Amino acid sequence: MAGTVLTNTGLDVFLDGTPELRRDPSSVRAADAVLALLSLRGADRRSGLPEPSVELVRRLLVEDAPAFVYATAAELPAYPAVLVALTARVREAGRLNAKRQARIVAAVEDIVPDFERAMGDPANYTWQRWYASLLRADGTDPADAGAVRAWLAGHDGVRPPDGLHRADLMNRSDVADALLADALAGAYVHEAERPSPAGPLLAAVDVSHGVGKIGGLLVDRWTAEGLSAALAGPYAHLAPGSEAFPHLALADTLLDEHLNYYGDSWIPLPPPPMEAHEPQRSVEAGADLLAEAVEEMKDETGGLYDGEAAHLLYALYQRGACAESVARRAAEFEDWPVDPRLEDAPVLVPANAPETYALPDLDELSRLTGTVATEDARTALEPGALAMAATVDRLARTGMVFRTGDAFGLTPWGVEVLHYLLRVRWVAAPDAKEVAGWDAPTVIAAAEGWSASAATRVLAEWLHAHGDSAEAWSALLGALGTVHAGTFEAAGTRALFGFLDPAAVPVEALRGALDDPVMGAYAYGVLRARGEPADETLVPTSARAVLILDRLSRHGDDGRTVLDASAAGWPGGVDALVREMAAVDPYRAERTLGALRIPMPDVRSSHGRVSAGRPKRRAARRRAR
DSSP states (O other), X not given: OTTTTTOTTSHHHHHHHOHHHHTOHHHHHHHHHHHHHHHHTTXXXXXXXXXXXXXXXXXXXXXIHHHHOOOOTTTTTHHHHHHHHHHHHHHHTTSOOHHHHHHHHHHHHHHHHHHHHHHHOGGGOOHHHHHHHHHHHTTOOTTOHHHHHHHHHTOOSOOOOTTOOHHHHHHHHHHHHHHHHHHHHHHHHHHHHSOOTTOOSSOHHHHHTOHHHHHHHHHHHHSOTTHHHHHHTTTGGGSOOGGGOTTHHHHHHHHXXXXXXXXXXXXXXXXXXXXXXXXXXXXXXXXXXXXXXXHHHTSTTSOTTGGGHHHHHHHHHHTTSOOEEHHHHHHHHTTOOOOGGGTTOOOOOOSOOOSSOOOOOHHHHHHHHTSOOOHHHHHHHHHHHHHHHHHHHHHHTXXXXXXXXXXXXXXXXXXXXXXXXXXXXXXXXXXXXXXXXXXXXXXXXXXTTSOHXXXXXXXXXXXXXXXXXXXXXXXXXXXXXXXXTTSTTXXXXXXXXXXXXXXXXXXXXXHHTTTOTTTHHHHHHHHHHTTOOOOGGGSOHHHHHHHHHHHHHTTGGGHHHHHHHHHTTSTTHHHHHHHHHHHHOHHHHHHHHHHTTOOOOOOOOSSSOOOOSSOOOOOOSSOOO
């Protein structure tokens, strides 16, 4: 069946017209994959060959080939070469003019770097592509099904590529299988509804075998013969499915937690403060152990907060893996009025403490929650805090959580396991090395959604990774005013300036920011505070209005006094200042001026387009018990 499925793609006609490709086995394999995938994706075959387009070329090179095809580095050039040759053949058939052909060829050339990166990216490996790479490296002929099976028989176990785990290969394989099955089913339906003059791609008898089996046969043609059937049969232990990963249920729960917090799996979490690695411990075994503990704690006979175990784990990682307070977390669940500014504040971990949990005294409890705690309130909180400590202690038995006195958090192994569990379900959980490679707008956009302590640490680490240079500081200061400009998040982005060490900013970076339409007044204020000369005339009116608006938002009932004092020397007075503030940040201006009972002027920002409709809001950060 392998040799008869999806053969009506014009392959023989194409190779007959390009004898230089037929002489090269790797080019023949490339031609088979290219023509088949173009045909499956709906390329017009009226000329007898699938006709490429810019869109189809991009999809083939950066999506389909990295999912279904394996090629060595030396074989990769064959794929763009086949596409270029195909455009010439289709033009000869009168189906492309010179201009369109040139546009497709240019697109192929532009996409080649992305294609090569995608083909070499371990994150794109499936079981078939990974084993094809290993057996090819061992000198096994991928066209010899017997040799492939013999190689599998001698393989002693799964060795994932660097940076990946078995579940990553399993996940990618499942996705690739589903994508190919969907493409096959779609092609069959399309051909049935609108038959091509070149003949059908798939016959009913082919489809009767199941699109999954057909997909496996095709992938074998593009990776190694007989590989899919072998991995689904006698060598299934080399390519385990989801049933071999019981911790994926916990990973799914953590994904749900992330979506509850941010609404999008691609919004990144802060990297942990340490590069956690336990070389003697399997991260998958740790994930299974943690998942088993969490599942057991869901039992109805468990403690008051045992059902919140997964939520507590996620929240610890989401705060930058810094320690939390048992009492403060219990207070939040008990609906205490915890000061929002302290919700994510780090907690000092004592060197030692009694094993038995005890609620902090009134002074410490007041400091942790930002409210004046009374003895009666402390007594009322005690049962909840004891229950929270019991839940934490049950998690601590796994070795991935610790509790010392009132402080609790993730151990280095716990950080590593949580990082794995989040990433295995494609939650954006970068490590410090990844974040160091981001540009300034990317790190600023991410940090706006992090706790103050995590944002402060990561921004300092990012600057240090970039040599604490004036260029890095200038890029960061510029991003503070441009990232999220004209949106609901603009004020939170500017607030990151307060997390930076003003004494560490190079003078040249501050002077270079004086004319920034958003951050100029902030830069001027730091220069003045440090006793450095600065030309105030360089600071734009908009930047001065931003600084006044941000100050107003922090003054509450005294806001009107502050506004009048600020407007005393403002050209045009209060009305002109209000218009400027509304123009530069309409969302913060609406909230701040509304609190002062000042109507919003009808303006459109020149610093960022005012978006229509309701502002985007993050999901609630705290979940009710």
